[in-house]
Amino acid sequence: MGSSLTRTEVCQLLGVSPKSLYLWERDDRIPCPRRDRRNWRVYSPKDIAAIRRFLGQDRTGASPAPSGKGRAQRADGLSARNQLVGTIIALRTSGLLCEVVLRLGDGQEITSVITESSGNRLGLRKGREATAIIKATEVMILR
Numbered sequence: 001m002g003s004s005l006t007r008t009e010v011c012q013l014l015g016v017s018p019k020s021l022y023l024w025e026r027d028d029r030i031p032c033p034r035r036d037r038r039n040w041r042v043y044s045p046k047d048i049a050a051i052r053r054f055l056g057q058d059r060t061g062a063s064p065a066p067s068g069k070g071r072a073q074r075a076d077g078l079s080a081r082n083q084l085v086g087t088i089i090a091l092r093t094s095g096l097l098c099e100v101v102l103r104l105g106d107g108q109e110i111t112s113v114i115t116e117s118s119g120n121r122l123g124l125r126k127g128r129e130a131t132a133i134i135k136a137t138e139v140m141i142l143r
Helices: 007-014 018-026 045-055 116-122
Strands: 041-043 082-094 097-104 109-115 129-135 138-142
Touching: 007 018, 007 041, 007 045, 018 045, 041 045, 082 109, 082 116, 097 116, 097 129, 109 116, 109 138, 116 138
Parallel strands: none
Antiparallel strands: 082 097, 082 129, 097 109, 129 138
16 A cells, blocks of 8 residues: 555645646546555555546646747746646736736636736736636636
8 A cells, every 4th residue: 555645645746736636537537446454545566657637637737839929838846736737818907906817728718817917917818828826715817
């Protein structure tokens, strides 16, 4: 059982949240792992490989390289593990602030409020890809 990982270990390894794993399992997007004697989820190497395929990662955990200029990028040097790539579907500017709405690949939407100058500096435009970086209660946008 030394090669099996707990849900927390898988989340740290792959940079996803426990809630995401739960939802993907519930929706049959990834296989449900077996349970140990404590009824904790235990992921085998085969389970982890299936999750990586679902995420579009190779065996090292790297995402495919973006193709072309203007694509969203991952911030691999940050301590924030939850990085969600999506398409900007709405930008609303009011005074100093800019509300950015991203639609993720599975149809969910996430909203962040940043300064207008940050939105301009990042070149955010409706229809472009961007990455929401989630750390604690903060959501940042990277493009």
